[in-house]
Amino acid sequence: MKKGLLIVLSGPSGVGKGTVRKLVFEDESLNLEYSISMTTRLPRNQEENGKDYFFVTKEEFEEKIKDNELLEYARFVGNYYGTPRAYVEKLRNEGKNVFLEIEVEGAKQVLSKFKDDEGVVSIFLLPPSIEELEKRIRGRRSEPEEIIQERLGKAKSEMSLATNYEYSVLNDNVVDASERIKKIIKNRIK
Numbered sequence: 001m002k003k004g005l006l007i008v009l010s011g012p013s014g015v016g017k018g019t020v021r022k023l024v025f026e027d028e029s030l031n032l033e034y035s036i037s038m039t040t041r042l043p044r045n046q047e048e049n050g051k052d053y054f055f056v057t058k059e060e061f062e063e064k065i066k067d068n069e070l071l072e073y074a075r076f077v078g079n080y081y082g083t084p085r086a087y088v089e090k091l092r093n094e095g096k097n098v099f100l101e102i103e104v105e106g107a108k109q110v111l112s113k114f115k116d117d118e119g120v121v122s123i124f125l126l127p128p129s130i131e132e133l134e135k136r137i138r139g140r141r142s143e144p145e146e147i148i149q150e151r152l153g154k155a156k157s158e159m160s161l162a163t164n165y166e167y168s169v170l171n172d173n174v175v176d177a178s179e180r181i182k183k184i185i186k187n188r189i190k
């Protein structure tokens with residue numbers, strides 16, 4: 001069986017990665033599977049353990065790092081985020097196209113681990129503007145001002161790394177952005 005693709009989607013906090021990803025996943029012909037990350041941050045309102053993230057303690061996360069169980073990991077605004085390696089490999093070996101939604105440092109680690117012909121597809125999602133991004137981050141209303149400022153500062157520095165990715169996709173509206181991403185994946189499945 002042909003090994004599945006490893007699709008890496010990055011983009012600044014608040015750009016709408018989650019919403020776009022959900023639309024992309026509606027296309028079953030893409031044979032996608034979402035890689036559930038591990039994080040030390042606390043769950044937001046509707047988030048569920050084992051569905052949105054595996055929520056763990058700092059000690060548990062550091063144990064995973066030590067045991068080399070993460071494909072990549074990074075610190076982001078005071079917390080750890082990482083991708084459990086075994087699950088990704090298992091799914092890819094079953095022919096599934098595995099979808100990672102991760103920030104830029106982690107993506108860099110993934111891109112450096114695989115050669116060009118090893119089925120990795122990297123996509124950066126861009127916001128229409130910084131103003132629009134700020135509006136979206138504030139719209140969540142779930143975090144203190146200090147964290148919002150930190151996320152905004154981070155967003156600006158992340159945007160400059162869009163050129164590390166094979167594809168940049170503008171999220172001017174979520175339907176068009178998801179259609180662009182579906183097309184990219186379809187072309188790479190062939």
Ligand code: 5GP
Pocket residue numbers: 011012013017037038041072073074076081082083101102103104105106107
């Ligand atoms: P949030 O706290 O908004 O859920 O996530 C913060 C950032 O961490 C987002 O850019 C998100 O894509 C990224 N992220 C989520 N999971 C992972 C992961 O497993 N590894 C890395 N490197 N980043 C992640």
